[in-house]
Amino acid sequence: MASDPKFVKAVPTTKQRIKRVSGDFLWVNYQDDKSQNRESVRSKQSFVRTRHHRLQREKKSLQSKLIATPASKCRPSSSTTGVVGESTCGRYDLSSNQDDDDHFPEQSVIMPSVQVGVLDGVPDLVIQTRQNPNVYFQHYHVYSARSCFPLCPSEMTFWFWRKVLDYPPLMQIKLSISASHRAAILRASGAPALVVQKPMQDTLRLRLGMIKAIQDIFRDESKLYTESTAFAISHLIVSEGFDANKEAVEAHMNGMIKIIALTGGLNNLDGGTLSMIYSCVFLHGMIQERPPAIPMCAKFENRVLEQSTIIKASNNTMKTKASTLGARFFNAPWSNQIQPRFKALISWYQQLVSYYENLGTISAEPMSVENDCLLYLTHRLLSLPYEISLTPFEEIVRLSILVYSSIRVWSLYGMPCLEVLVGTLRKSLCKSYRTLQSTNSDLLFWILFVGSLASRGMECHSWFLAHLVDVADQLSLEGWGSAISVLQGFLFVCRSADEPAKELWNFTLRGGSMTGLGVVTTPVHNDMVIR
Template identity: 50%
Template sequence: MSQDRHKFVKAPENLAIRSARPSGRAAGRPTGEFLWVDYKENQSKARDLVRSKQAFVRTRHHRLRREKQAQHNGSLPQCPSHPVASSSTSKSDSDEDDHERVVLTPSPQAGVTDGSPSLAISTNHNPNIYFHHYRIHSSRACFPLCSKDVTVWFWKKAVEDPTLMQIKLAISAAHRAAILSASGAPSLAVQKPAQDALRFRGETIKSLRYILQNTSTMCYEQTVFIISHIIVSEGLEANVDAANMHMDAVRQMINAAGGMDLLGHGTLSMLYSCEFLRGIMCSTVPKLDMCAKFQTRVLKESAFFKANNHFTISSTLGTRIFNSPWSQEIHPIFKSILSHFRQLVSYYESFNEVDVEPMSVENDCLLYLNYRLLSLPFECLLTPFEETLRLSVLTYCCVRIWNLFGVPCLGALLEQLRRSLFRSLYLFQSTAPDLLFWILFIGSLASRGMKTSSWFLAHLTDAAEQMGLKNWASAASILETFFFGSPELNWMISVLHILRANAGLSPQSPFLLISSPVIGPQSAGPSHFTKVRPLQTWRNFEPP
């Protein structure tokens, strides 16, 4: 085909999106504002060509609209006129066509401030979707009690360090894979972000090796900060051995640098995030002691420990935990932790209504209470009843506050809860059936898409039947007296409603608490709740 067959048409000024990049002989011609077409095929009005034109116009429109919005929000630094050179010079032109140089711009629909209005990176895979996922989902899961400024601070730290940026993308990809898996997405859709997470983490470890080889120029705190993100990435995927190995290395580096009291608050927060993820995977002594600097800041600045601040949005929230006959046997240290946790739940559920400025210390308070729960079995001797309650509170925290639905490390915690509950099931049935119902409800929510799901749902059905719960109102009246609030009941029941439908429960099932409420659009929960893997077994599932 001769070159005179190719014509180009300039896109109208009021349309916007990126152009389709030409390949072959047309690759050397100007791109970005033009769509190259074969006018003979154009005359034949081929369907594929029509679709290509529509895609060109639509894509360019959205791109220009995003740029206009970014300029409206603030000055947008001009991108480099030439793309960043790839690290591999042996790539062919056709391979380079698949590599997109990404410019991260503020997203009006994100609802989360972007710490970097313009960021250009070179990579072998498109990280656009992971940037977006981190800003929308992962950042909120990492900092559920923080203001936007805290998210921006962590994001700017990543912008300044390419190694840190890679591991944040790995965390985002792993989180996305977990959500897709728990939502019943096709295996191919889950496989892509899972592979990208491994690739990003591998690139981070390579960069970290180079940093460790140059100890004369190495910044110890920044290196610890990077490794802590690697531990989080490994922990999310339940790689216990890798997380323990990295944690041992971090502890040695901290001791060599003079101790944890010399580290900044952001680094300390990341380290205790590592302890939290490692702790829910294995019931072992925390590898890091509670830093006096971290603890002092939480106790002095956190609103939860100030007597004049009370966030309880319901007079019944947590009352059964403190007023029931069985609660009198709870260890005083454990009961004190539960009291502060009650304040935290109230604060979280009324986050937009409380008269307290959100600060990073509130998120540190969450980490502090989680650390206390994880280290509690090594501070005092807990009964099987108390141990089951401790694991249940941790599970609730993972599901409701940290939003770790579908994450593999949550599966490890649920297995611990199932085994502990199985050993003390008769005791709960005879002394605390209301608490048993709440625990099984939490386990059913947290285990969706996991192998323990059928066990929790089957026993939840039995517990509802034992207590004579005939409608949702009677069930909600019990749940609200534990760590539940009215705002969260709707979205939680919507999840169980989907679980029940996918499990094939008949309308005559005693599990009637799911069938009563009508879920409105505001209480339907996140969009990834729309699909749930069908459950395979119900009654014939017993722990080993």
Template identity: 25%
Template sequence: MPKPKKPHDTATAFQFINSTSQGPSDPEARKRIRSHVMQGKNRRRPRPAMPSWMSGDYGRHLPVDASEPAGTALSAPRTVGTDLSLTIFPDRMEPYMVKDIVDFLNVVKKALYPFEVILAPDKREQFWFNNLMIDSAYLHAVIFSTEAYYATLRGSSSSHLAVKHMLKSLNIVAERIASGDRDATSDTTISAVISLTMAAFFYGDYEAGEMHMEGLYKIIMLRGGLASLRGDAYGIQSKACRVDLGHALSTGRKPLFFADGISWDSYIATHAPIANFDPPPPRGDVVEVVNFVEKLDWRLVNIWRDLHEFAQLGNLAYQTQRQLQHDAFHEMMASIHYRLLHLLFSDSAADEAVRLGMLAFAATVFLQWVGVRLQYQRLRESLEAALRRLKNEVDDVPPWLVVWLIASGSVSVFQEVEGTWLQQWLDDTLKRVGVRSWGQARETLRGVMWIDLLHDRPGRAIFEDAMTRLASDAAVTSVARKA
């Protein structure tokens, strides 16, 4: 097996974590951060900029035209006063719609990022409100998304009004493309199609979502590809990737972007600042997991290292009250998911199980919504099948890798583990390792790959349920022996 490529000596290049006003919370963390800061300052040469994975800067060299086509920048009309209800929109709006839209966009903004508590504020989000005032296609797309969202909360199907606004948005986009309108590939047109695509997948209409996704892909290719969205004011590049990835996880189809020329080099572990820290080496059971993973396909090993590095970054940011940068967060989302989704190991049960386990774990970090568990049906089915195959075909799987795989799947995509063969495998494995407290289990899981902020609550519930079952079984066995 080819060896994973050695990280380049550019670890201090990545400005990923910003300090909040509160600063680090413990002396050891402050010491590590000071050490990292001084290492960067002690280098005489300037720190190079972090290459963009989504724009093709890292591992590939593609011509890029970052500018938006001439004439596609639309100016926002002035609002009348400061009340959004008095804003002049490009189409007729009922007063209740304005309030519903504002509430909906605020919900989406918070729900999109499970990491919101440690993500630095993203000033670009305001542009998504501003677009409502300058583009009718985007306005109707958001009205559709809003109406469909509230219909879902009520437990009803999308209303006739919601469908009407969806069709209006699609017709406007189609007219722009058919007429060769210069706004056909504008930021706001792309934003409209992203909104329609995201809404379709969120509400489980995969057929419509796939059609929207294909249309979005064609528009972005007409624009010049994902790289043409580099540095856009609205964060369109990352949102386009997000819906593409959601489409792939939901349907089992390959992502449309990055089908060719993908870089398999390590990305995060090469550049993240935590690479300059000196974390303690893995111990005991974790060493067994690391040694097992290191023997897998070298591309998978590089992704494992990146995702493990990101988990450490997330824990460090949370513990020291630091903040992650949105751009870096999205670059990591793309680099991890696209590489995992463009791999397939039909001839190796171990590689395929670890690949899908990492996808499930990464989805909880980058793609799940806060308070809403997205049903990535195909990922759930594929992971369960891969774990069954792993159990039947591989004898030397480290027990803590089994625990991590089942826990990651349970936190992410499995709807119900209790009463299934997965529950029995988890219980048997926990009994085998002899762990008795959540603190012990958590410490080992963190050594494998774990983010406290996201995984502690559901992970603890999974563990304690297992401990309750094991205690009950032990009590029954004891009574039977006495009898």
């Protein structure tokens, strides 16, 4: 006989209380996270307030350390390669310049990227990392996103986070890109090997996690030949491309091309997926020195030509910071050596640089099509030598524009992929240096200045700097103003806080002495630059 219900003790129905955890993360039961749950609301508000005050204290402590601790010093090799020498463009063993690795102030290399009020984005990351993964999340949010999407970081980043909800392993590859970026900046600044080792090991761990996730997809034929798979592989290629991992990039690029073909071709893909694919094409072309592995599709090209402010004629009325920007490519005595098709491409780059440098005066957030325009022009520049026959002079100009956009727009300072491109530029310069010095000295000054900015932390930096000093003497340039007047005739705009460029010029005036350089972040465009 069943017992009377009144003798049965009622089971409590109160909801599970949220566990408070001290530290960087707040664990929340999403199934129980309702707006009417007062306990949940109070817990989250308390967590945000506590973390806000802690970050404020850490920020003040960090600022005091930055003031008290001198920047690390980085010294070039005493020997300077001759004009005709073509040694490899490798890196210095910068860590050997340190007296004591334990005394290296890592915070003095990368400016604090943790923003007050920004909640942790990766509390459930499966991969074990040596550093708090939130460090990489914040680094990506503040810096790396601008290297991936320089003309519309906010829109593309939010679009990506929505993709992460459908495929969480994508978070690992984004953090891998961030860790690689952080390691490159540390290495270029002269950080000891042990300091660089942490983010480098985390880069490999996170990337391996993504590779395993993609391998799981390959076991399911229903998911293999889909757009989401191509999208995931494209992020892996970007991560490997930044590190100039040529073999891995080539293998994964070939696999992605096959998947794209079996999904119906490029024109059937989403615009965001196409943007990631052409980012892969850019990095592949940069490190492999080959024509673009994937042709420009009509869907992507038409969107850029029809919607981009950079391309449309209305851009001509935009207020520019330098009315003479790039004028020397069209009015200099040597400008007739540049073919009309190449000149048209340079003209578009003029508009792109002008647009980018005026982002601070634009009230509305740039649309993603502007970033697609950058990818489109880069694709055209990579394709150019395989479409028309370029002279050695034109090839040097083409490579110089690629280097300029890589550091002043993409902000790829310190990345291994940039090292490959700078090395290619140096080899081309070695073959034509004497001719350029005698007939195109102002152009040569711009090329060497851009090369000197881009090559910091590389073995070939002393080569660029030594020849920059020679050409500056040849042009009788005595002050920063006179140098700017020459640089602005090409693709260069002096920014209001362009301290790295100014300091490079000051070192040039002192005959190339580079003692005391480190890495800082300029407030304009959040560039990671050498100082």
